[in-house]
Amino acid sequence: MRLRLRHLVATLIALPVLGLLVGWLGLVPIGASGGHWAATDWFLHWVMRNSVRTAALGTATPPLEDPAMLPLGAGHFEVGCAVCHGSPAQDRSAAALAMLPPPPVLSEVVPTWTDAQLFEIVQHGVRFTGMPYWPVRNREDEVWSIVAFLRQLPEMDAATYRQFAGLAETTPGAVEPPALTxxxxxxxxxxxxxxxxxxxxxxxxxxxxxxxxxxxxxxxxxxxxxxxxxxxxxxxxxxxxxxxxxRARRRQEPAEAKPAMAELGRKLAELGDPARRIPACLSCHEKPDANPAFPRLSGQSAPYLQSQLRLFVAKTRGGGPYRQLMQQAAEHLEEADIQALAAYFSARP
Ligand code: HEC
Ligand code: HEC
Ligand code: HEC
Incomplete structure (x- = not known):
């Protein structure tokens, strides 16, 4: 019994020392050119899929049917993802194919993931691979737009993709592919x-x-x-x-507002609601003699205004040097106020 215990202790000490020695001698191959053994490849993907599945368990999927998510998702995909994964308009580059593991063609693998799992991958990235995480925190809304786009990707041809992403059609004979600006x-x-x-x-x-x-x-x-x-x-x-x-702002179709909502929006914008400590928005915005750093809101799309107001209420919007003023102005807004104000300003000439 005594002898066995001694052996065990000796082995426990020797193993890490041996490991360090192999590492120190430079015997661990880290070159990517040889690829993984099939078994390693299988094991890593198995671990990755299990990890993503577990991480996505608690993630509730919001509605993803809004077609406005597609230009945003496709535009970002073109700037931030197509370099590695390729797109319906462009094959993967030789440099991307030389990565280990190589970035997969997403239209082929997207159907194997749920929306929540895709969200986890795009939000957090994949460790030990080139797959980056979303560069900022607290912008789940942006990541969901990417997921909405990924869901449509397998069915998307090159022309539709170019249109969503805002890419010009390739002119015949052009040397450079059109770039997103x-x-x-x-x-x-x-x-x-x-x-x-x-x-x-x-x-x-x-x-x-x-x-x-x-x-x-x-x-x-x-x-x-x-x-x-x-x-x-x-x-x-x-x-x-x-x-x-x-440039001149084009008139967009404003959001529809029921009379009661339109009235609430107008009242908050012009007078605020002192009892609820909401200031009049027009005391800062849209005033010709106001600080030029205060943005114009009139004619802006209602969904964008809503998203920004929600971020201000959640205290995650940030902004320029005067952001604190707006942070305070938005502090006591409720969801109904946000919708009414967004409708009011989107319709304001
Ligand atoms: C993939 C689409 C996309 C591209 C490409 C893009 N933008 Fe944006 N831009 C957005 C989105 C979405 C927002 C809103 C972001 C947010 O929530 O803060 C935005 C916000 C802005 C804002 C702030 C507007 C405001 O009212 O607060 C400015 C300024 C801006 N973009 C300028 C640019 C410039 C300049 C370029 C080119 C270098 C550019 N954008 C490229 C999608 C894009
Ligand atoms: C620098 C290269 C790179 C960029 C940029 C990149 N990816 Fe990836 N991505 C990878 C690699 C490499 C993998 C493979 C991970 C693996 O095999 O486990 C991957 C895996 C994925 C997967 C999982 C696919 C699967 O079944 O294994 C999804 C989904 C994905 N990326 C989406 C995106 C999206 C969306 C973007 C843009 C926001 C993006 N990627 C940007 C390199 C990249
Ligand atoms: C004390 C001045 C002040 C008041 C009052 C004020 N704002 Fe602002 N607002 C600002 C400033 C400054 C910014 C720019 C923040 C930044 O740097 O991004 C801003 C930004 C915004 C934005 C983001 C615009 C964009 O393009 O992203 C919205 C939306 C907005 N305000 C709506 C409102 C509404 C609605 C009210 C009334 C409830 C209001 N503001 C009251 C100063 C104010």
Whole structure:
């Protein structure tokens, strides 16, 4: 009995020492070119699938039928995912295929996952692979738009994909494939009254610039915008802000509001509700002599206004140097107020 125990202790000490020795001598192959053994490959995927399945157990899936999620999802997919996974308009690059594990063709694997599982993968990434996590926290709404798009991907042909993503058609004989620009998402003619993507046309230049800096410095959290501007230098931002500020905002179809809701929206905007400590929105917004860093809200799509107000109420919106003012203004808004205000401002000329 004594002898056995001694052997056990000796083995327990020797094993990690042996492991360290093998590591120190450089005997563990880490080159990717050899690939994994079939058994390793199977085991890693098995662990990954089990892990995602368990992580997704408590995740409730919101409704994903809103067609406005598709331009946002496809646009981001083009900027942030297609480099590795390819897309209906583009095969995977040789560099992507040389990754270990290589990024799969998503239209083939998406049907093997549930919505909640796709959400887990896109939100948190996959450890020990090149699969990145969502670059900001607290923007589950953005990740769900990607999931809504992924769900449609297996059925999507190249032309439909290009249209959703805002990619121009390839011109015959063109050497470079068309690239997605800011206008792929923000062009006025691509937006509707249901868009989740904001209109930038006619917005205050100071506010646009503050917002771009806020995204790039991380004081305003949006994974979509963080990725979209990641390749830009700070010096390039002012020109973009001024170009959009000079454009004319197109009239979108405003959200429908029942008379009682329209009345609540108007009252809160003009007078606020002192009893509930809600200030009059128009005391800051839409005033010609106000601080130019206060954004214009009129004619903005109602779903976008709602999403931003919900983020302010949840204290996760962030923003530019004056964000604290808006944070306080929104503190006591309830869901009914948010819908009424979004309807009011979307319909305001
Ligand atoms: C830098 C390359 C890279 C980028 C960018 C990337 N991925 Fe991935 N992704 C991978 C790799 C590698 C895997 C394989 C993981 C594995 O085999 O377990 C993967 C796996 C996945 C999977 C699981 C597929 C499966 O069945 O194994 C999904 C879903 C996915 N990615 C979606 C996305 C989406 C959506 C985006 C953009 C928001 C994205 N990926 C961006 C590299 C990337
Ligand atoms: C994939 C689509 C997409 C692309 C590409 C994109 N944007 Fe955006 N943009 C969005 C979305 C969605 C939002 C709202 C993000 C949020 O919730 O904060 C946004 C927000 C903004 C805002 C803040 C607007 C406001 O009212 O607060 C500015 C400014 C902006 N984008 C500028 C740009 C510029 C400049 C580019 C090109 C470098 C660009 N965007 C590329 C989708 C996109
Ligand atoms: C004390 C001034 C002030 C008051 C009052 C105020 N706001 Fe704001 N609001 C701001 C500022 C400043 C910002 C810009 C925050 C940033 O830097 O992103 C803003 C931003 C917003 C945005 C985001 C716009 C976009 O394009 O993303 C919405 C929506 C908004 N306010 C709605 C309202 C509503 C509705 C009310 C009334 C309940 C209101 N605000 C009251 C100052 C104010």
């Amino acid at each position: 800011c206008d792929g998402c923000h062009a006025e003619e691509r937006l509707t009254g249901r868009s989740l993507i904001p209109s930038l046309a006619g917005q205050s230049e100071a506010y646009l610039l503050d917002s771009l800096r806020a995204y790039s410095e991380g004081t305003r959290a949006s994974g979509v915008m963080a990725v979209a501007i990641s390749a830009l230098k700070d010096e390039e931002l002012p020109a973009l802000a001024s170009a959009y500020a000079e």
